[in-house]
Amino acid sequence: MTRTVYLNGAYLPEDQAKVSIFDRGFLFADGVYEVTSVLGGKLLDFEGHAVRLQRSLSELEITNPISKDDLLEVHRELVRLNEIDDGLIYLQITRGAADRDFAYPPADTPCTIVLFTQAKPGLAENPMAQTGLKVISIEDQRWGRRDIKTVQLLYPSMGKMMAKAAGAHDAWMVEDGFVTEGTSNNAYIVKNGKIITRHLGHEILHGITRAAVLRFAREAQMEVEERAFTLDEAKDADEAFITSASMFVMPVVELDGAPIGTGKVGQVASRLREIYVDESRKAAI
Numbered sequence: 001m002t003r004t005v006y007l008n009g010a011y012l013p014e015d016q017a018k019v020s021i022f023d024r025g026f027l028f029a030d031g032v033y034e035v036t037s038v039l040g041g042k043l044l045d046f047e048g049h050a051v052r053l054q055r056s057l058s059e060l061e062i063t064n065p066i067s068k069d070d071l072l073e074v075h076r077e078l079v080r081l082n083e084i085d086d087g088l089i090y091l092q093i094t095r096g097a098a099d100r101d102f103a104y105p106p107a108d109t110p111c112t113i114v115l116f117t118q119a120k121p122g123l124a125e126n127p128m129a130q131t132g133l134k135v136i137s138i139e140d141q142r143w144g145r146r147d148i149k150t151v152q153l154l155y156p157s158m159g160k161m162m163a164k165a166a167g168a169h170d171a172w173m174v175e176d177g178f179v180t181e182g183t184s185n186n187a188y189i190v191k192n193g194k195i196i197t198r199h200l201g202h203e204i205l206h207g208i209t210r211a212a213v214l215r216f217a218r219e220a221q222m223e224v225e226e227r228a229f230t231l232d233e234a235k236d237a238d239e240a241f242i243t244s245a246s247m248f249v250m251p252v253v254e255l256d257g258a259p260i261g262t263g264k265v266g267q268v269a270s271r272l273r274e275i276y277v278d279e280s281r282k283a284a285i
């Protein structure tokens with residue numbers, strides 16, 4: 001089945017959706033994105049993604065070209081047209097096409113807005129949740145505004161390749177000795193029952209899954225500390241895990257070739273994954 005995608009107000013077969021070579025997303029990575037998961041044909045945390053999208057756009061002085069209601073409608077229509085049961089919806093908004101110039105084009109330049117679906121049957125039953133991920137540590141060499149969800153993903157992409165070359169699944173990035181986050185996820189350790197994850201700031205993306213998971217953890221009377229943790233602390237942790245819209249809560253069992261804790265999937269990560277998937281399914285729209 002050919003995918004139907006959304007481009008600037010039109011639903012099109014994917015091979016007919018074309019964007020200008022002058023698009024600033026292409027020339028300057030001048031654009032932002034969101035990834036929203038779909039379980040059972042319903043959207044998880046749509047509200048959180050819509051709010052973060054607005055924030056990313058505002059930080060870059062891009063006028064949001066679409067209302068929240070219309071955006072929800074487009075998400076639902078793409079799920080319907082592509083018969084997505086479990087999967088992801090990718091959304092990208094760029095500053096649009098203009099003659100190449102480092103200065104932003106006039107504010108009334110039409111944005112480019114693109115959405116497409118990725119079917120991921122069994123997204124919530126990922127077998128990796130039973131065995132856990134192996135991660136390596138790499139230096140965080142990204143720009144300083146990681147709280148803005150821009151499409152400049154080259155360094156995270158390089159990080160993923162470094163992980164693959166080392167026989168691992170992903171990389172945790174480290175700055176001044178402290179872990180920032182994973183290539184495309186937020187990072188957590190568990191020590192003596194306490195969940196520790198980096199505090200919000202410009203250094204990390206403010207994960208929508210992170211916000212939900214920390215809320216569920218506190219509701220379940222788990223202790224949470226939002227602070228930077230060192231790579232050494234991570235190596236000495238009882239458990240570790242990551243969160244993202246595509247992985248939900250995913251245990252991490254190995255860091256730089258050494259087991260974390262017992263080297264097996266931990267109880268805290270397993271429990272949080274279960275709670276997150278259950279509660280998110282219930283709240284999905």
Ligand code: PDD
Binds near residue numbers: 181182204206207209
């Ligand atoms: N990545 N940190 C980074 C650097 C990310 O790219 C992501 C998401 C997260 C987790 O955010 P959320 O919980 O809102 O998905 C943290 C998406 C899934 C991606 O690029 O595919």
